[in-house]
Amino acid sequence: MREGVNLQRYNTFGLPAVAERYLALTDVAQLSDDAFNQAPALVLGGGSNLVLLEEIPGLTVHVLLNGIESADGKGRFRVRAGTDWNQFVRYTLEQGFPGMENLILIPGTIGAAPVQNIGAYGAEVAEFITAVHAWEYGRGMVELSPEDCAFGYRDSRFKREPGRYLITAVDFDLSQRRPLKLEYGAIAGELERCGITEPSARDVATAVTNIRRSKLPDWFFLGNSGSFFKNPVVERSLHANLLETHPDLPSYPIDDSVVKLPAGWLIDKAGLRGAGTDCVGTYERQALVMVNRGGASGRDILSFSKQVQDTVMAKFGVPLEPEVRVIGRQAG
Ligand SMILES: Cc1cc2nc3c(=O)[nH]c(=O)nc-3n(C[C@H](O)[C@H](O)[C@H](O)COP(=O)(O)OP(=O)(O)OC[C@H]3O[C@@H](n4cnc5c(N)ncnc54)[C@H](O)[C@@H]3O)c2cc1C
Numbered sequence: 001m002r003e004g005v006n007l008q009r010y011n012t013f014g015l016p017a018v019a020e021r022y023l024a025l026t027d028v029a030q031l032s033d034d035a036f037n038q039a040p041a042l043v044l045g046g047g048s049n050l051v052l053l054e055e056i057p058g059l060t061v062h063v064l065l066n067g068i069e070s071a072d073g074k075g076r077f078r079v080r081a082g083t084d085w086n087q088f089v090r091y092t093l094e095q096g097f098p099g100m101e102n103l104i105l106i107p108g109t110i111g112a113a114p115v116q117n118i119g120a121y122g123a124e125v126a127e128f129i130t131a132v133h134a135w136e137y138g139r140g141m142v143e144l145s146p147e148d149c150a151f152g153y154r155d156s157r158f159k160r161e162p163g164r165y166l167i168t169a170v171d172f173d174l175s176q177r178r179p180l181k182l183e184y185g186a187i188a189g190e191l192e193r194c195g196i197t198e199p200s201a202r203d204v205a206t207a208v209t210n211i212r213r214s215k216l217p218d219w220f221f222l223g224n225s226g227s228f229f230k231n232p233v234v235e236r237s238l239h240a241n242l243l244e245t246h247p248d249l250p251s252y253p254i255d256d257s258v259v260k261l262p263a264g265w266l267i268d269k270a271g272l273r274g275a276g277t278d279c280v281g282t283y284e285r286q287a288l289v290m291v292n293r294g295g296a297s298g299r300d301i302l303s304f305s306k307q308v309q310d311t312v313m314a315k316f317g318v319p320l321e322p323e324v325r326v327i328g329r330q331a332g
Contacts, residue, residue, distance in 0.1 A: 001035055007056065011047030012107060014223035015298050017328055019060035025082075026064050028168050031135045036061070039137040039163040042327050045082065045109035049116060049225055053298040053328035063111050065168060075099075075175035076130075081111025081167045085118070089205075097174040098201030099128060102181055105212045107219065107226070111167040115158040116323065117151045121208055122184035126151035130173045132158075134165040141168070153260075154230050154323055162325070180204055186211050215286050223292030224283065228305060229263040229320040242316060263312075263320055264288030270311045280304045299330055 005022035008014060019042070023035060030036060041058035044050075065080040068088075075097040079088055085108050089100045102123035112118075113125045114132050129151075132144045142165075150157040158165055180201060182188050190207040191199050199207070217224055231252075239259045242249055246269065252260040264287045267273065273287035279296040281304065283289040290301060290308075309320045 005060070007044070007047070007052055007060070010044060010062065011050050011052050012219035012223060013047075013051065013225055013292050013296070013298075013301065014219075015052045015292065015296065015301070017052035017054055017056055017298065019056045021059045022062065023059065024062045024064050025166075026066075028065065028135075028141075031141075031166070031168075036135075040166070041163075043111075043166050045112040046084070046107055048107040048219070049112065049324050051225070051298050051301050051322075051324050051326045053326070053330055055330070056328040061166065063109065063166070063168075065111075069169055075173060077172045077174070078133075078169050079110045079172065080169050081109060083110045084108075085110055085113055092172075092174055093202055093205055098180075099174040099176075099178055100125075100172075101201045101205040102184070102187075102208055104205045104208050110170050114149055114151070114156055114167065114170060116154045117156050119154065120212075121187060122181040124151070126156075128172045128174060129170060131171040132167055133169040133171075134158075134167045136165050137163065153233075159325075216289060217283055217285075217291060222283075223296070224289050225324045227263070227288045227323050228290040229267075229288060229308075230323045231260050231263050232266075232318050232320060233258050233260050234318055238317065242318075246316075261318065262288075266312050266316055266318060266320070267308055270308075270315045272308055272311060276304055282308070298326070298328065302326065 002022045005019045007017045007019055040061040042056055042060040044060055044062045063082045065082040067080050067083060069078040069080055071077045086105055088110060089104045092100060102121035106118050106120060114129060117124050117126045129146055132149055134142055136142045187207050190211055196203050233254060236257055236259060239251055250262055250265055254260055267282060267287035272282055274284040275281055279293050280300045281291060281293060283291050290305060312318060312320050
């Protein structure tokens with residue numbers, strides 16, 4: 001147990017924050033120690049989906065359980081929660097088990113992937129998860145089925161019940177061949193640009209890598225947490241009204257009553273792409289990404305995100321909900 005640990009280098013926004021108490025979890029056996037008895041204020045993975053305020057009261061548990069625990073050689077893997085997500089996706093492709101190529105290059109850890117059911121380019125991690133192993137506070141080790149996890153769009157039981165579970169490992173099944181998903185984002189265009197007419201999963205991974213590198217800032221140089229807001233889901237009546245004034249509004253039907261709108265488009269059309277101050281703003285090439293231009297605090301990020309929400313609400317009548325989780329309190 002350490003006290004007063006600076007988490008600035010443990011979050012991709014690069015925000016200054018001090019954990020009152022900090023424990024590194026490197027072995028599941030540690031979970032039965034008294035120190036882990038109470039539910040932590042923060043279960044920390046790669047810190048790529050968090051806005052940390054200056055003080056994190058209570059306990060922060062940093063999940064550093066690393067590596068592939070088991071693999072059956074047929075595409076089924078049990079992977080420890082602290083393992084790097086992107087490295088695992090690369091490994092599965094190298095081993096000849098395609099499926100997760102559209103999810104390449106998402107930062108963060110295996111254990112956080114089910115929390116917000118990470119997704120990109122028409123794929124979601126929930127499609128590949130067969131079980132989640134977790135420490136349930138007050139109960140002990142449990143195994144959750146995909147149904148137990150209650151996955152939704154950037155959502156799950158773990159996101160809705162923070163503090164209840166600490167995920168220790170995730171089971172994946174890549175044994176079934178699935179058709180490639182080429183129709184999302186700019187994948188088809190990127191493959192064409194590279195002269196590829198009959199793509200393999202690894203070609204798709206390369207295409208997604210190229211697209212992501214061209215659109216998203218490298219958090220190592222420009223702090224960010226990827227998409228800051230979820231894409232809002234709105235009633236068809238509101239969508240129809242918006243189309244009258246904005247006929248070019250893109251949308252994705254969900255069912256007969258609601259459609260999903262791209263939050264980045266709304267922020268862009270509200271005139272906020274590249275907007276902000278010296279320390280915080282939206283990224284010039286992708287309005288949905290909020291960036292720390294240098295010296296920003298969690299409070300700066302939240303106050304600018306509120307401005308973005310208010311402007312989009314005033315212009316389109318559409319509420320934006322943050323995708324990131326906010327933890328801690330302001331000092332003083
Ligand atoms: C440049 C960039 C691009 C991104 N692109 C995408 C994208 O395309 N799609 C997407 O879905 N996300 C994206 N993200 C968001 C982020 O990468 C994912 O949400 C990722 O899964 C977060 O992993 P992490 O280990 O960093 O989690 P953290 O940020 O450390 O934690 C996120 C949440 O998960 C909880 N958590 C973490 N580990 C555990 C655990 N072991 N047990 C229980 N709870 C845990 C935390 O308490 C917190 O609530 C992007 C982020 C960045 C910076």
